[in-house]
Amino acid sequence: MTFLRIAVLMVLTCFAIRPAIAEPAGMVHVTTSKNFAELVAAIDLVAKTEKIGIVTRASATNGVKAVLGKDIPGNMVIGIFHPRFADRLLAASLPAGIEAPIRLYLTENTDGSATVSYRKPSAIFADYPDGGPDLMVLADELDALIARMINQVR
Numbered sequence: 676m677t678f679l680r681i682a683v684l685m686v687l688t689c690f691a692i693r694p695a696i697a698e699p700a701g702m703v704h705v706t707t708s709k710n711f712a713e714l715v716a717a718i719d720l721v722a723k724t725e726k727i728g729i730v731t732r733a734s735a736t737n738g739v740k741a742v743l744g745k746d747i748p749g750n751m752v753i754g755i756f757h758p759r760f761a762d763r764l765l766a767a768s769l770p771a772g773i774e775a776p777i778r779l780y781l782t783e784n785t786d787g788s789a790t791v792s793y794r795k796p797s798a799i800f801a802d803y804p805d806g807g808p809d810l811m812v813l814a815d816e817l818d819a820l821i822a823r824m825i826n827q828v829r
Contacts, residue, residue, distance in 0.1 A: 701794050702793075702794050703825075705790065707828060709829075710787055711781065718791070718824070731778075732752070736750045736783075748783040750783065755776055755821075756776035764813060767806040768810050777796055796815075797818050800813070800814040
């Protein structure tokens with residue numbers, strides 16, 4: 676067998692036995708009837724209605740356009756949280772504080788609709804057993820709040 680054939684077989688074998696990349700536990704993806712701009716506006720509005728702050732906003736779409744002059748589909752990460760949750764989170768588990776804010780990932784689809792994706796707080800905070808039941812009670816409240824928000828923006 677030639678060296679080239681052996682090399683090709685080795686590469687193909689690596690791809691064949693490569694483990695599948697699993698999605699993190701607790702991921703939720705909801706495709707909405709809104710376009711990207713409408714979804715961003717709807718998230719802004721529902722955050723006010725639900726009395727949760729938008730504390731971060733990062734857009735690859737805007738960054739790529741500004742730096743590279745290139746248009747890419749709508750893409751934004753919105754971080755939501757509120758001091759009333761931060762107080763309880765940090766009291767339950769100081770290390771879990773790194774998980775705040777909760778991130779919503781908004782993406783534009785090829786058909787013009789937009790999707791919001793997020794990881795459920797109950798899945799995120801399950802990684803912090805030091806938080807005990809108080810942390811999981813908070814996580815369940817945040818799960819319900821975010822699900823309610825997403826249902827309102829569909």
